[in-house]
Amino acid sequence: MTDSTTRNSQDDGERTYRCVCGESLLIDAHTSVTCDGCGRKFSANILNEAVADTVSIRAIESPDFAPTVLNDETADLDETAPQRGDMIGHFRVVNILGRGGMGAVYRALDESLQRYVALKVIRRPGDVGDDTVHVQRLLQEARAQARVNHPNVVHIYYVSRDEQSPFLAMELVGGTPLSTRMREGHLKFEQVIRIAIQVASALQQSAKFDIVHGDIKPSNILCADDKNVKLSDFGLARRLSECGMDDSPVMGTPNYLSPEVAAGKPLSIQSDMYSLGVTLFEMTFGRLPYSSSGQLHVLERLRAHREDPVEFPETWPTNLPTGWRDVLERLLEKDPANRFASYDELLEALEQLRPVALPHAGRVVRGLAWLVDLMMLSAALQIVFVPLQIPTVQKFPIVRLILGLASPSVPFLAGLIYAKLGTSAGKKLFQIRVADRHGLRLKQSTLFARSVAQLSPIWIIATQRFFEAIGLADIGSLLLIGVAMAMFVDIGLALLHRRSRSLHDVVFRTRVVLDV
Incomplete structure (x- = not known):
């Protein structure tokens, strides 16, 4: 999950590094430091090398710190929601990062390993009898995501089986969701193709473990840094071999749902490909493939996926390779059989479009x-x-x-x-x-x-x-x-x-x- 607060300090670059012994060390950009608790020495550039995200902005540690809200839905948190300093298992809540339909995500400190994590707390339904379903959903997400050991997938650290307070702890990604990045400004084609390759590679690894994600969209793709993204939120993931074998409803996000899933048919890797195609189209042109889908009723949005033609620009932009249109058209095919047969085939097509910086010939x-x-x-x-x-x-x-x-x-x-x-x-x-x-x-x-x-x-x-x-x-x-x-x-x-x-x-x- 994301931790944008660790990247937006206004405090003259003053940060603290959480040592493995539990001490908080004040570090600047030029001076090395020795931990008073255990005597370990850390270089000045330790913050740049902290791949475990055990880094915090000093402002976060201050008593008057106001949590940064990444999602407007966090405004209506109930009084029973975890507060700053509360303990959930062996995790201490620091601040809220975001809120979704299934629960909220918090930045928390793992008191055992002394590192920060993203803590996803599942929202308790009004009907207590539905608790078991929610816990099963949590476990499903954790197990699906934990199976996929890939650099472009958010890692799962811990999952609670407590039905009274179900939660999971996962890797804290030091960036923002792709959806936020897209709202901030236009993405260059070099960025789009790089993200496409990374997400497709993550989905390829997932498919090897018999997993289809089921909810590919910009908000579930986290920007770890300027060059790397991580796929998150496997809450709607399904076993590929079991798709279509049960009567449980298939859920998803209307703007990114594939035509076959919108028609009630089983998920497949081609369903994820379609959702990825919608995401890539939106990244490329700043809008959805069906221009009016954002203003339509949910049923109309689903109908658009099933029936409406993809609305490409009348004149193809000169800053985009012509082959990019071919890839998008194939990803957005109405019939899954006309999409890429495998992620190997998709990745091959994407790699052929990866921009190459070569020196000019004299x-x-x-x-x-x-x-x-x-x-x-x-x-x-x-x-x-x-x-x-x-x-x-x-x-x-x-x-x-x-x-x-x-x-x-x-x-x-x-x-x-x-x-x-x-x-x-x-x-x-x-x-x-x-x-x-x-x-x-x-x-x-x-x-x-x-x-x-x-x-x-x-x-x-x-x-x-x-x-x-x-x-x-x-x-x-x-x-x-x-x-x-x-x-x-x-x-x-x-x-x-x-x-x-x-x-x-x-x-x-x-x-x-x-x-x-």
Whole structure:
């Protein structure tokens, strides 16, 4: 669970570190400290290395500290709710972190291990007879979540079996829910794809333990830091092998519920994929896939998932890879069978879209690679016309016509091979490649179209031979002049641009990078 209060201190950076012996040590950013209780020495950067979240802001320890409310629902806590300083088992309550439909989450101190944890206390229902169901729900969440040992899943430390005060203690994540992060501002695609990979990896591990989460949404994804997230709240998790074998109702959050679950069908890993797709869509565009679903009645929201088409932007944003739309469309398919068959397949698709920061190739390297390609194709074009050097063949004009008509096939075939392989001989030799703005490999169609501009000198020669063969040499000469002028502009821009981007790089939104 989250602990945003430990990241928002206004107290000039003064913090305390809870030693394993129980002493609270005042630490600043520059001075090491020795514990008076046990004599242990701690470096000044211990706060940055405290992976167990045993760190607290000094303000939290002050008597007049006011708890930070992360959820508006905490405003109507009842008088029986745990208060600051109360003991729940061997955990001492520090402050409330949030409140949901099944209970509240508190920041608490584990008096046994002297570390802070997130304490989830299950809300007691009005009907005492329902207590057993709630305790079973708690145990279900704890067992499901504890089975999944993964860096992107919140760890469970302890679970109480006391039916009078059921609770569980879990890892205290030093950040905020993804839902809060999304409200704070736009997420870059690099962040979206990184979170997507981490959550999919966590769900993949869950599936290996026969668990389907059942409630994937931004508020159940916790931002541990700027680069890592953790999946939490397995309260609606089900055994994958048992889905559809009992009559218990399947619950979830309407805005993120898959069409099949909304129709009363069993959960599956594809159900979690759909919910993840809705979450990723919202992270990408700042809204749900169905623009009006947030204002609709619950039943209408469920109907939207089952029937309404996904509302993608009319013009695809240039800051997003085109392949991202394909991934979202597949995740949001109405029919589970049309989604990814496994998390392995999903992760493979996501990894292919992970932006890669590669250094730009310099002018000299690009120029040499280009010259190698031109010389090889020029030699191939000359080989095509070798038969015309044979005196016997020169007696047959039809041969000259056929060879002239066939000459454009040389750069055409070279472009097809380049598009298929994703590289050329020159680029392979100098270890460079063409990428989009995210460092990703281009589609074959884009590579082929780009090769026409890149191999323009060969196209000029081949086209001239073509028009000469059909008796239109004058038209060929005019085209030759036009293409030559465009080629010089292309080369000139590459020489002048600070990142050596040519005209065809600008047109196709590509860049040449070192293939390292």
